[in-house]
Amino acid sequence: MSSLVVKGLSKYFGGVKAVNNVDFEVQKGELLALIGPNGAGKSTCFNMLNGQLAADAGSIKLFDEEIIGLQPRQVWRKGVGRTFQIAATFTSMSVIENVQMAIISYHKRLLSMLPFAGSLYKEEAYELLELVSMEDQANRPCGMLAYGDVKRLELAIALANDPKILLMDEPAAGMAPNERIALMQLTADIVKDKGISVLFTEHDMDVVFSHANRVMVLNRGEVIALGLPSEIRENEEVQSIYLGTGAVYDEELVGNA
Amino acid sequence: MDFLFIQFLNGLSSASSLFLVASGLSIIFGVTHITNFAHGAFYMLGAYVAYTLTEAWMGAIGFWGGIIVAAGTVALFGALIEIILLRRIYRSPELFQLLATFGITLIIEDLVIQVWGAEDLLGRRAPGLDGAIDIFGQAFPTYELVLIALGPICLCALWLLFNRTRWGVLVRAATQDRMMVSALGVNQAWLFTGVFTLGVFLAALGGAVQIPRDAVHNAMDLQIIVEAFVIVVIGGFGNVLGAFLASFIIAELNSFGILLFPKISMILMFIVMALVLVVRPYGLLGKAETHARTALGNVVRPLAPLTRKAKNWVLAALLVFLILPIFADDFVLNVGSEILIFALFAASLHLMMGVGGMVSFGHAAYFGLGAYGVALLVKFLNMPMEAAIVIAPLLAIAGAIIFGWFCVRLSGVYLAMLTLAFAQISWSIIFQWDDVTGGDNGLLGIWPSEWASNQQAFYYMTLVIVIAALYAIRRIIFSPFGYTLRGCRDSLLRADAIGIDRLRIQWFGFVLAGSFSGLAGVLYAYLKGSVFPDYISIPLSVDGLVMVLLGGIQTVAGPIIGAGVFKALSTIIISHTEFWKIILGAFIVILVVAFPQGIVGFFLERFGSKEEDIAEEKQ
Amino acid sequence: MISRRRLIGGVIGGVLTAMTAQNALAADTIKVGEINSYSKLPAFTVPYRNGWQLALEEINAAGGINGKKIEVISKDDAGKPGEAVTAANELVSKDGVSILMGTFFSHIGLAVSDFSKQKKVVFVAAEPLSDALTGAKGHEYVFRVRPPVIVQAAILADAAAKLPAKRWATIAPNYEYGKSSVEAFKKLLSAKRPDIEWVDEQWPTLFKMDAGSTVQAISRAEPEAIFNVTFGSDLTKFVREGTTRNLFEGRSVVSMLTGEPEYLDAMKEEAPVGWLVTGYPEYSIDTPEHNAFKKSYEAKFNDYPRLGSVVGYSTMKATAAILAHAKSLSAEDLIKAGEGVKFDTPLGEVSFRPGDHQSTMGAYIGTTALKDGKGVMVDWSYKDGGQYLPSIEEIKKQRGM
Incomplete structure (x- = not known):
C-alpha cells in the first residue's frame, strides 16, 4: 500500500526546470532515499511536498487525499512531519518545550491562555525525547545543543503529531560518521515500530545504501532511476552522472529558503 | 500649465532636500543596521555649524566652503560617536543602538541651545543666488534651482562611489550580506565607521544647504527625522535609488496635494507609506533580505518561571507598593500611579516586541485610543468611571484589530514603520477632528468617580488594575499562546512545520498588546483629567521603546523595571532642571554602554540563576 | 564655558x-x-x-x-x-x-x-x-x-477693513491657534466688509511648511491681500520665499503677532516691510x-x-x-x-x-518697517483689550450658562 503518491510534480524557476514531471510512490513502512547531485532538485521537491513551495503542476496524494496547494501547517495536520536541512527549532525554549509545542499544536491548544505551557503534555514529550535518547538534555536551552542533538530533537518534534510520513531533509548532515549511523538506525527502528514511512535526502552514500529500503535518483529535476539499493548501485547511468562526478555535495542552489 | 510646471519645480527642490537626509539614513541602516535616531540631530548640527561658518567667511567661496566644511566637521563628529559609542554596542540586541542614538539626540538638542542660543537664527542667502529668475512669467528663486540640481548630483556621486570604487563595492556587498564581507577579510569595524561618517555627512549637508531658505532653530531635528525614516521605508531600506524615488513622489504629491487639500501635508506621507507597504512589503525598490535576520529578542536564555528568590523579590516589591500610601504624600502617590500605568504600557509593548518579535514604533496609538475612548464616553455619554474603564479599551482593541491585520503581514523594521504610519494617521484624525476630539486643545474634565478622586484611592485602584493586568500578561507569556507567539518569533519555518498559523497568532498577539496598552491609556486619562493628541504621538511611542530596551527586552520583568526607572528619573530630573535633556540623554548613553542587556538583563547575568538553577526549579 | x-x-x-x-x-x-x-x-x-x-x-x-x-x-x-x-x-x-x-x-x-x-x-x-x-x-x-486670539484678530480686522483689498487669502498653521485666528478674522472682517471674497486658504503643518509650494499656491489665487498667522521658522520661510517670488508685491499683508520682537528680530534685515501686524514696539513706547x-x-x-x-x-x-x-x-x-x-x-x-x-x-498694532537693518513697528497704536473682548453675555452663552 502507498502512503504517498506523487504524479507529474513540476517546478520551474524562470526557464529552469528545477523539478520536471516527477512521479513516485512511497510505500507504507519504507525508507525511501532521494539522492542526486547538486542542484538536482531534491530540496525543491521536498519543499513542494510539504507545501512550503507552490508546485507549478502535478498531484501529491496522501492516502488518496490531494494535498497539493495546502500550506505547510495544513500539510502537517494531515500527518506529514518534517525535519530541515539546516535545523529549525525554537531557540528561546528548552528541548522539552520544543517537543511540547508540537504536541500542544497537535491538540489544537495554541490559543489557550490559561494553563502553563511548560506543564502541558510533559510526559508525552518526555517519552518522545526518550525515543531519540535526548531525555538527559530535556531542560537544556535549545540554543546550546550540539548540532547532532538538534537533529535528534527535530526528529522527536516531527514525531509529535503521530505522522503517517516523515520528510527528512539531510537528517545526518553535519554529523560525525558514527552519529549518522546511530541516527539512521534510530529512524529505522522508529519507522518499524510505528509503521510510518520516511522519505529522506542524503549525501552520505553509506547511510543511503545501508538504511534505505529503496532509492530514487534525481538529476536535473527528473527521476532517472528508482529501485532497490543494490539495483541503483549497479545502474550505469547513475554511476556516470552521479557517483562518478566526485561532486561536493553541498547545499543545493535552490530551495533552501 | 505654467503654474503646474512651477509647482513641479517646487516639488523637485523639496525632493532634493529630503533625499540628502534620507539617503544618508538609508545607507547607514543598510550596512550597519543601526536605526539612527540621531540622524535629525546631525542634520540640525549641520545647519548650525554652517550658519556659524558662513557668517564668518565672506563671499561665494566662503559660503559654499562653509557649507562643505560644516558637513565635514559634523561628519567627523559622527565618526567619533561611532568609534567611541556605537562600536561598543553592535553586539547588543538590535534596536539598542536606537536607544543610544536617542540619548545622543537629547544631548545634542540641549548642547545646541547652550552654544547657539535659543532663538531662531537667520542664515545668509547664497551669494549671487539670492534672487529669482523668470520662468514662464513667474519668479522662481535661483537657489531652488541649485537645490534641484543637488539631489541628482548626489545620487550620481553615490552611484559612482558604490559602483566604481572598491570601498563602494564592499559597502554594497555588506548591505546584502554582512557575513560574506567579514569572510572576505575586510575590516568590518572601519567599513562601518566609514559608512556612518558618509551618512552623517549627507545629513549635515542636507541641513547646511537649508540655511538660505529656512531659519536655523533647535527643533529642526524632530522635523526631519520622522520624514527621513518614512522616505527610507517607502524607497526600501539600504536602497539609495529607492530613497530618491520616494523623495520625489512625496514632495510632488505634497506640492500638488496642497492645491486641492490644503491640510494634507500633515498626513500625506504616512498615508503613502501605509499604502506602499501594504502593496510592497519591502518598499518600492527594497528586496527581502537574503539572510533572515534574527528577530529582536531572540536569545539563548529561555524565559524561566520565577525562582524562589525572585518570587520573594516580587512579593517584597508588591508589599512596598501596598504600604506606600502610609508614608508617602499625594505627589508621590501621583507619580507612583503614573509609573504603574507606564509599567503596564511598557509591558504591553514588550508582549508585542519582546515576546512577539514585532517591533512597534507606534505603540502610543493604542494608549491614545484608550485615553480618547474614555474621553469620548465621558463627553458624549457622561459615562461613569467604572463603566468607562471596561468599555473604553474597546476603541484601542478595534484599532489594534484593524492595524494589526495589515502589520503582521510585514516583518522587521517595515512592520515597525507601518505601526508608526497607523499611529500617525490616528493622531492626525484626533488632531484635526475638532468637533469630536477637541483637536489639539483636547478634551477636559475626565476625572475619576467620587470614591476614587482622592489620590490614595486612585492609587490603590491603579495598583489593583495594573497588577492584575501585569499578572495576566505574565500568564499569557507562559501559556501555550505565549509560547506559540514566541515560537513564531524564533523560527517561522519551524512554526509553520508544526501547524502554527503564524499570521493569526501574531495578529492575536498584536491585538492583546494593543488592549493592554489601551487599558494603560484609560487609566492615564483619569490620572491627568484631560486627554490631548500628545498621548498618541511619536514621543510617547519612543518613550515606550526606551523603557522596554532600558529594562531589558529578554525578561518579563525588564520592561516594568525600565518603565519605573525611566519615568521616575525623568520626572525627578524635569522637576529640578530644565536641562533635563542633556542629563537624561547622558544617562541613557551610559546605561546603554554599561548594561547592554538592559538593567534587568544585567542583574540576571550578574547575580541571576544559571542554567542549572532553572533546571532545578523545574523539577 | x-x-x-x-x-x-x-x-x-x-x-x-x-x-x-x-x-x-x-x-x-x-x-x-x-x-x-x-x-x-x-x-x-x-x-x-x-x-x-x-x-x-x-x-x-x-x-x-x-x-x-x-x-x-x-x-x-x-x-x-x-x-x-x-x-x-x-x-x-x-x-x-x-x-x-x-x-x-x-x-x-x-x-x-x-x-x-x-x-x-x-x-x-x-x-x-x-x-x-x-x-x-x-x-x-x-x-x-x-x-486671546479674538482680541488680536479683532484689532487686525478693524484695520484690515479700511484697506481697499477685496480678494483675500489666508495662511495659518494647521492647529487650533491657526484655525481659530482665521475663523475669527474672517468672521469679523466679512461682517464689516460684505464685499470681501475669500479666494484661498493654506494650512501648512506647524513648523513643517513647504514654503515654495505654499507661496506659489497662494499667488495663483491672485489675492489682493493676505492674512497670515504663521510664526517662528514657518514665518521666516514664508517671508523668504514670498519675497523672492514677489508674492508680497502690490499686496497687503495683515499678520498676527509678527510685530513681536520674538518673531520680527529673528528675520533681521529680511523682515517684511509694510505689513499690518500686532506686536510689541518696545523700542519706541x-x-x-x-x-x-x-x-x-x-x-x-x-x-x-x-x-x-x-x-x-x-x-x-x-x-x-x-x-x-x-x-x-x-x-x-x-x-x-x-x-x-x-x-x-x-x-x-x-x-x-x-x-x-x-x-x-x-495689544499694539502697527506697520512693519526696516530700521538699521532690523525689523521694527512704525505708526503703531495701543488698543485696549477690553474694547475687543466678547461681552460677558456672549461668554456665558459659550459656557452654556
Whole structure:
C-alpha cells in the first residue's frame, strides 16, 4: 500500500526546470532515499511536498487525499512531519518545550491562555525525547545543543503529531560518521515500530545504501532511476552522472529558503 | 500649465532636500543596521555649524566652503560617536543602538541651545543666488534651482562611489550580506565607521544647504527625522535609488496635494507609506533580505518561571507598593500611579516586541485610543468611571484589530514603520477632528468617580488594575499562546512545520498588546483629567521603546523595571532642571554602554540563576 | 564655558532648591507655583521668566504681600500636557503652593486649568492664546493675563477693513491657534466688509511648511491681500520665499503677532516691510510705566525686553495683586479678590473682568518697517483689550450658562 503518491510534480524557476514531471510512490513502512547531485532538485521537491513551495503542476496524494496547494501547517495536520536541512527549532525554549509545542499544536491548544505551557503534555514529550535518547538534555536551552542533538530533537518534534510520513531533509548532515549511523538506525527502528514511512535526502552514500529500503535518483529535476539499493548501485547511468562526478555535495542552489 | 510646471519645480527642490537626509539614513541602516535616531540631530548640527561658518567667511567661496566644511566637521563628529559609542554596542540586541542614538539626540538638542542660543537664527542667502529668475512669467528663486540640481548630483556621486570604487563595492556587498564581507577579510569595524561618517555627512549637508531658505532653530531635528525614516521605508531600506524615488513622489504629491487639500501635508506621507507597504512589503525598490535576520529578542536564555528568590523579590516589591500610601504624600502617590500605568504600557509593548518579535514604533496609538475612548464616553455619554474603564479599551482593541491585520503581514523594521504610519494617521484624525476630539486643545474634565478622586484611592485602584493586568500578561507569556507567539518569533519555518498559523497568532498577539496598552491609556486619562493628541504621538511611542530596551527586552520583568526607572528619573530630573535633556540623554548613553542587556538583563547575568538553577526549579 | 557652568549650576541649584524648598522659608512666605515650557521653547519662555523674576524682585523689595515675601517655585513642563499636570500636582500637593501661574501653549494651559478646577486651586494663565481658556472652557478658578486670539484678530480686522483689498487669502498653521485666528478674522472682517471674497486658504503643518509650494499656491489665487498667522521658522520661510517670488508685491499683508520682537528680530534685515501686524514696539513706547520697566529689565538682564517679558512681569504682578487683595489664601477668597482687581503692567494698568476672569490687557498694532537693518513697528497704536473682548453675555452663552 502507498502512503504517498506523487504524479507529474513540476517546478520551474524562470526557464529552469528545477523539478520536471516527477512521479513516485512511497510505500507504507519504507525508507525511501532521494539522492542526486547538486542542484538536482531534491530540496525543491521536498519543499513542494510539504507545501512550503507552490508546485507549478502535478498531484501529491496522501492516502488518496490531494494535498497539493495546502500550506505547510495544513500539510502537517494531515500527518506529514518534517525535519530541515539546516535545523529549525525554537531557540528561546528548552528541548522539552520544543517537543511540547508540537504536541500542544497537535491538540489544537495554541490559543489557550490559561494553563502553563511548560506543564502541558510533559510526559508525552518526555517519552518522545526518550525515543531519540535526548531525555538527559530535556531542560537544556535549545540554543546550546550540539548540532547532532538538534537533529535528534527535530526528529522527536516531527514525531509529535503521530505522522503517517516523515520528510527528512539531510537528517545526518553535519554529523560525525558514527552519529549518522546511530541516527539512521534510530529512524529505522522508529519507522518499524510505528509503521510510518520516511522519505529522506542524503549525501552520505553509506547511510543511503545501508538504511534505505529503496532509492530514487534525481538529476536535473527528473527521476532517472528508482529501485532497490543494490539495483541503483549497479545502474550505469547513475554511476556516470552521479557517483562518478566526485561532486561536493553541498547545499543545493535552490530551495533552501 | 505654467503654474503646474512651477509647482513641479517646487516639488523637485523639496525632493532634493529630503533625499540628502534620507539617503544618508538609508545607507547607514543598510550596512550597519543601526536605526539612527540621531540622524535629525546631525542634520540640525549641520545647519548650525554652517550658519556659524558662513557668517564668518565672506563671499561665494566662503559660503559654499562653509557649507562643505560644516558637513565635514559634523561628519567627523559622527565618526567619533561611532568609534567611541556605537562600536561598543553592535553586539547588543538590535534596536539598542536606537536607544543610544536617542540619548545622543537629547544631548545634542540641549548642547545646541547652550552654544547657539535659543532663538531662531537667520542664515545668509547664497551669494549671487539670492534672487529669482523668470520662468514662464513667474519668479522662481535661483537657489531652488541649485537645490534641484543637488539631489541628482548626489545620487550620481553615490552611484559612482558604490559602483566604481572598491570601498563602494564592499559597502554594497555588506548591505546584502554582512557575513560574506567579514569572510572576505575586510575590516568590518572601519567599513562601518566609514559608512556612518558618509551618512552623517549627507545629513549635515542636507541641513547646511537649508540655511538660505529656512531659519536655523533647535527643533529642526524632530522635523526631519520622522520624514527621513518614512522616505527610507517607502524607497526600501539600504536602497539609495529607492530613497530618491520616494523623495520625489512625496514632495510632488505634497506640492500638488496642497492645491486641492490644503491640510494634507500633515498626513500625506504616512498615508503613502501605509499604502506602499501594504502593496510592497519591502518598499518600492527594497528586496527581502537574503539572510533572515534574527528577530529582536531572540536569545539563548529561555524565559524561566520565577525562582524562589525572585518570587520573594516580587512579593517584597508588591508589599512596598501596598504600604506606600502610609508614608508617602499625594505627589508621590501621583507619580507612583503614573509609573504603574507606564509599567503596564511598557509591558504591553514588550508582549508585542519582546515576546512577539514585532517591533512597534507606534505603540502610543493604542494608549491614545484608550485615553480618547474614555474621553469620548465621558463627553458624549457622561459615562461613569467604572463603566468607562471596561468599555473604553474597546476603541484601542478595534484599532489594534484593524492595524494589526495589515502589520503582521510585514516583518522587521517595515512592520515597525507601518505601526508608526497607523499611529500617525490616528493622531492626525484626533488632531484635526475638532468637533469630536477637541483637536489639539483636547478634551477636559475626565476625572475619576467620587470614591476614587482622592489620590490614595486612585492609587490603590491603579495598583489593583495594573497588577492584575501585569499578572495576566505574565500568564499569557507562559501559556501555550505565549509560547506559540514566541515560537513564531524564533523560527517561522519551524512554526509553520508544526501547524502554527503564524499570521493569526501574531495578529492575536498584536491585538492583546494593543488592549493592554489601551487599558494603560484609560487609566492615564483619569490620572491627568484631560486627554490631548500628545498621548498618541511619536514621543510617547519612543518613550515606550526606551523603557522596554532600558529594562531589558529578554525578561518579563525588564520592561516594568525600565518603565519605573525611566519615568521616575525623568520626572525627578524635569522637576529640578530644565536641562533635563542633556542629563537624561547622558544617562541613557551610559546605561546603554554599561548594561547592554538592559538593567534587568544585567542583574540576571550578574547575580541571576544559571542554567542549572532553572533546571532545578523545574523539577 | 559659561554654558557648562550654567548647566551645572542649574542642576545643583535645582536639587538644592528641591531639598530646602519645603522646610526653609515655610511660615513667613506665600508660595506661588509656576509652570512653563522652558526646555521646549526657551526662546519664548526665558524672556518670560526674566519678566516674572524682575517683578518678583520688585514686589519682595517693596515688602511683599502684607509683610510676607512671595516665593515662586518654578517647574518645566517639557512642552507636554501630561508633565504639566504632574508638575501642577507636585506644586500643589508637595510644595503646598497657594496659587498657580504660567504656561505658554494653549493645550497645556487648558490642561492646568482643568486641573485647577478639579483641585480647586486658582490658576493665573500667562501666555496661552486660545479663546476657550476664558471662553467656552473657562471657570471660576482660572484667570488669564494675555489677550486671546479674538482680541488680536479683532484689532487686525478693524484695520484690515479700511484697506481697499477685496480678494483675500489666508495662511495659518494647521492647529487650533491657526484655525481659530482665521475663523475669527474672517468672521469679523466679512461682517464689516460684505464685499470681501475669500479666494484661498493654506494650512501648512506647524513648523513643517513647504514654503515654495505654499507661496506659489497662494499667488495663483491672485489675492489682493493676505492674512497670515504663521510664526517662528514657518514665518521666516514664508517671508523668504514670498519675497523672492514677489508674492508680497502690490499686496497687503495683515499678520498676527509678527510685530513681536520674538518673531520680527529673528528675520533681521529680511523682515517684511509694510505689513499690518500686532506686536510689541518696545523700542519706541514712551510711557512712564514702560520706561521704568524697560530700564530695570535692561539693567538686570543686559538684554531688551520681549513681549514674553511683559507677559511674565504682568502675570507676576497680577498674581501679587490677587494675593494682596485676598482676605485669606483660600481659593474662594482668592477668586473674590481676583475678580475686577487692577494691576500694573508695562503697558499700563489693566484688570481682570469679573465675568470671565480675562484681563483687559491689549495689544499694539502697527506697520512693519526696516530700521538699521532690523525689523521694527512704525505708526503703531495701543488698543485696549477690553474694547475687543466678547461681552460677558456672549461668554456665558459659550459656557452654556
